[in-house]
Amino acid sequence: MTSYDVAVIGGGIVGSAIARLLGGADLSVALLEARGDVGDGTSKANTAILHTGFDAKPGTLESRLVARGYHLLGEYAAATGIPVERTGALLVAWSQEQLDALPGLRDKAARNGYTACEIVDAAEVRRRVPALGPGALGGLTVPGESVICTWTTNLALATDAVNRGVRLLRGHRVTAVHQGADATRLTTTAGEVTARWVVNAAGLGADRLDALFGHDRFTVTPRRGELLVFDKLARPLAPCIVLPVPSSAGKGVLVSPTIYGNVMVGPTAEDLSDRTATGTSEAGLAFLWEKAAALMPALTEEEVTATYAGLRASAGRDDYLIDLDAGQRYLLVGGIRSTGLTAGMAIAEHVAGLLGEHLDLAQRAGLPAPPRMPNLGEAFTRPYQDAAAIAADPEYGRVVCFCERVTRGELRDALASPVPPADLEGLRRRTRVMNGRCQGFYCGARVREIFEGENE
Numbered sequence: 001m002t003s004y005d006v007a008v009i010g011g012g013i014v015g016s017a018i019a020r021l022l023g024g025a026d027l028s029v030a031l032l033e034a035r036g037d038v039g040d041g042t043s044k045a046n047t048a049i050l051h052t053g054f055d056a057k058p059g060t061l062e063s064r065l066v067a068r069g070y071h072l073l074g075e076y077a078a079a080t081g082i083p084v085e086r087t088g089a090l091l092v093a094w095s096q097e098q099l100d101a102l103p104g105l106r107d108k109a110a111r112n113g114y115t116a117c118e119i120v121d122a123a124e125v126r127r128r129v130p131a132l133g134p135g136a137l138g139g140l141t142v143p144g145e146s147v148i149c150t151w152t153t154n155l156a157l158a159t160d161a162v163n164r165g166v167r168l169l170r171g172h173r174v175t176a177v178h179q180g181a182d183a184t185r186l187t188t189t190a191g192e193v194t195a196r197w198v199v200n201a202a203g204l205g206a207d208r209l210d211a212l213f214g215h216d217r218f219t220v221t222p223r224r225g226e227l228l229v230f231d232k233l234a235r236p237l238a239p240c241i242v243l244p245v246p247s248s249a250g251k252g253v254l255v256s257p258t259i260y261g262n263v264m265v266g267p268t269a270e271d272l273s274d275r276t277a278t279g280t281s282e283a284g285l286a287f288l289w290e291k292a293a294a295l296m297p298a299l300t301e302e303e304v305t306a307t308y309a310g311l312r313a314s315a316g317r318d319d320y321l322i323d324l325d326a327g328q329r330y331l332l333v334g335g336i337r338s339t340g341l342t343a344g345m346a347i348a349e350h351v352a353g354l355l356g357e358h359l360d361l362a363q364r365a366g367l368p369a370p371p372r373m374p375n376l377g378e379a380f381t382r383p384y385q386d387a388a389a390i391a392a393d394p395e396y397g398r399v400v401c402f403c404e405r406v407t408r409g410e411l412r413d414a415l416a417s418p419v420p421p422a423d424l425e426g427l428r429r430r431t432r433v434m435n436g437r438c439q440g441f442y443c444g445a446r447v448r449e450i451f452e453g454e455n456e
């Protein structure tokens, strides 16, 4: 049994960001993930917006970490090639009550340190998003809101962690905790792992893991968000993110361009009890269709490419629950519900601040450079468009998935990467393969052949 200085449980964006940061210090670190791949939980199925934090509750830890994470992830994206499109957002008021709420939202943004919001009139709203349905009375601009690739974010952080020496243990679901005087023994589905310190970043499973440490302080409610993804031909309809004015019922349904060149409508917000219920529902999709028809009628003339759902880890409170128990050498990162993609790197920094009182977290000299991630963004050059890349390596000219223009070279690279995919879904998240209109109908068999061939 190997023993580590720190075990981080959960290979989503939050756990991967924490493992990456701790992996830069002179410590032995393990990242334990229950599933076969990193980023296979909530982090793979969200609306993928890099939030400015303009609408967070001022004064909360969440508001501070979202604002900080926005900058940290923006810089990291530039260094690693995680695609980001700085589209900006427009909050649209459809009623007098919503119009009256706009100055308050602008002031709230300012209290969160975000001062770039501006109130615009109905004509300006229409100029910015001509395809909007009738009836918009005005809007609030949020120029910094951006769309990002959540898959590449998770993968870049995990790859960076591995390059820094973190031991990635996939297929290790923690099922029991045995606390000793100097170390904690974790029983997992793939054997035992011992660590001096344990960080619980288990997302939807964080409360159950917390209970294994003897705590009874919160319950995770899976809050399902369903989404409709429209075909790429719809993209000109959504030049920026169109946000609703938030109400007591939550943030509401948005229309957003995706980093892959589609348009997305969603998410719903529905509290469930089943933490595995990531399927979509007839009622949810009908609701979204109705919303799409009202917000942007032209969308309903377009094809729907895909539907999906994600589960937010709601902890029944208005803030993150991050707590260090020095006696147990245990740190909980709980309740990271709807902003964890943006805040992940800032959460890691905050966690390092707490652990730094007990562990030497000075970063080692000569750390490897951040990984250079393959570009999945539609707005940037992809291998099939890159004559120089194809001349140097003809595999980048061999298109396998025609809907998404994914080449043989990209599949090969993903399969040979430091964190290779465990299955076809993992390959999809690394390359966009089978992600398009045909959803793998044409290329699926060939992709499987390549996946199995390279894994022989």
Ligand SMILES: Cc1cc2nc3c(=O)[nH]c(=O)nc-3n(C[C@H](O)[C@H](O)[C@H](O)COP(=O)(O)OP(=O)(O)OC[C@H]3O[C@@H](n4cnc5c(N)ncnc54)[C@H](O)[C@@H]3O)c2cc1C
Pocket: 009, 010, 011, 012, 013, 014, 015, 016, 032, 033, 034, 035, 038, 039, 040, 041, 042, 043, 044, 045, 046, 047, 048, 049, 050, 051, 172, 173, 174, 175, 201, 202, 203, 204, 205, 206, 209, 224, 225, 226, 267, 309, 310, 311, 312, 336, 337, 338, 339, 340, 341, 342, 343
């Ligand atoms: C519909 C929707 C829309 C969203 N939109 C946005 C957005 O636009 N912008 C934004 O910033 N955020 C958004 N979010 C939130 C964001 O996706 C999450 O906050 C973030 O992904 C949480 O990451 P995580 O690492 O905490 O959790 P996860 O990604 O769920 O990672 C936790 C991991 O822990 C593992 N695990 C659980 N139990 C155990 C165990 N016992 N042993 C080992 N491993 C375990 C799980 O398998 C999982 O992989 C959205 C979320 C949803 C659902």
